[in-house]
Amino acid sequence: MPLSLYNTLTRSLQPFTPADPAHITFYSCGPTVYDDAHIGNFRSFLIADLLRRFLESPLCTLTTSSGAPHTGPRTVTHVMNITDVGHMTDDAEGGENGQDRMAVAGQRLAEAKKSGKLPADVSIDPRDPYAIAAYYASRFQGDARTLGLKLALEAQSKPTLMPRATQHIDGMIAVIAALISRGHAYAVGPAGQQTVYFHVPSFAPYGALSNNTLDGLRAGEGGRVNAANQSEKKHPADFLLWKSDPSHIMKWPSPWGEGYPGWHIECTVMSAASLLAPGEFARRLASPDTSPALIDLHSGGEDNIFPHHECEIAQSACAFCTTPSHNTFARHWFHGRHLMVEGQKMAKSKGNFFTARDLFAKGIEPAALRLELIRTHYRSNANFTMQGLADCQRMVDRWRRWLDSATTSGPASPAALESQARFAAAMHDDLNIALALAELNGFTSSISNPTTGDAETFRGCESTLAILSLPRPAAQTTSIAAYAPGVTPSDEIESLLAQRRDARAAKDFKKSDEIRDALAARGLAIKDIAGGKVEVSRKS
RNA sequence: GCCCAGGUGCCAGAGUGGUCUAAUGGGACGGAUUGCAAAUCCGUUAUUCGUCGGUUCGAAUCCGACCCUGGGCUCCA
Known part of the structure; x- marks a missing residue:
């Protein structure tokens, strides 16, 4: 049975059918780099990594658009952005409390430096937003590699797989200009100090992803809308593409004034620039065509569904497609649910907030953390607990012992091949990771004297989970x-x-x-x- | 208020109409082993699946109402 995946866009389980099953394009919304990524961020990224690795596994079968099965070989081009533009922290009170997130990070770093909390080898200027971003980006990439995020490992030799928003400002300006010229966006304010908004009513399918209607989206119901900004919009749901603000810590020249891009436009630009064939970005922007979808897969956390991904769909479809629709951007939308900690929402104020580095410093093994973060089905809220982490460590240790015991050479036994088939069947069913893990445990417990062939078969399954390949911290x-x-x-x-x-x-x-x-x-x-x-x- | 995803045993978490008195891992308990532990191995551990009602010969699984948790309603993985 081919891979069936829940698609947020259709709110149903459906076969994942990429345009070209031998080469899949996958974009994941990545981190902001104003601070270290926490384990909730990493759960989201690791879930995407699990999907990507399964897609590349020889065990994975897909459906082609003609309905025929596709068994491989297959490669996935997986791209994840790094948001290093300093967006605003908060404008719930009408903008008065809004602070530039990069400036906040700078203040925090300056304080850490003063109190000696920064490692001695760190010398960054807390007033330089690019230095702050580079500092946290490099820490993020290090943590991601430690946790076996394949994309982060690849990005070491191919940095374009992890594009930075600040490197794509020109592309953003080009897309915004194209949206204005096609009547999907408008600028307000005096020349040289303009704000550009996407005009949501110009894209009828807006709301298809989150199943919201414009009426249902009561403006300001979440309490985060800036009242002053609302009044200059043509429609309350219109969202920011460009903000002229020369006082902003990070700013760039543009046809509308010196300022910074909106939060949603960066992903539209980086996904197209990174995943379309070379030259296609500029060509399609100049003359949109009727291709059914730009990319195969798009992932993110559940909090991205609205507004971020809804807005990306609108921008991308309107910028690159002649008949923009809800499904002309990504064919399949993949969202993971949030991570809870000890049964509660993770929050700094609750003292249950962990970064990956915190846990590594406590002696937690990356393999155990990776397993704890991926072991729950991606569409359930996972509950991270210290007990769960200990459970995972034991599971990892048991697998290692079992593999170490496979010293007699020989072919895989029928039991091993059956376990492998059951593992694959579980993964094909919307990545049923918990069942897949149960099959792996059954694999080791049913074969007490494994041969090298049994071990290879086990590794064939496990390479999708990518837990045992992680470096083991030496004692x-x-x-x-x-x-x-x-x-x-x-x-x-x-x-x-x-x-x-x-x-x-x-x-x-x-x-x-x-x-x-x-x-x-x-x-x-x-x-x-x-x-x-x-x-x-x-x-x- | 509206939209989404969930609620399973001590914990985590599968199971979506009979084979479920519920997989798997952990915990706890008992045994082997150990000076004692730890680790390992063997065994035991829920007639129960948010609540109430309904459909059915049969429901954890379908339907309805309600309760609860998480996410979203323009910062967020």
């Missing part, structure tokens, strides 16, 4: 101990462990237990492992 070992990642060896610990070793040798178990308790009081758990060493880890 720091001394003559007496192996320290788990996140634990810093010290002379004190070494000395206690030596005393314990001597006490045990003398069968003074009372003393050895006291030492174990003393280490526990310092938050350290120990266990005796093979080779006479002691493994020291953080107490969970």
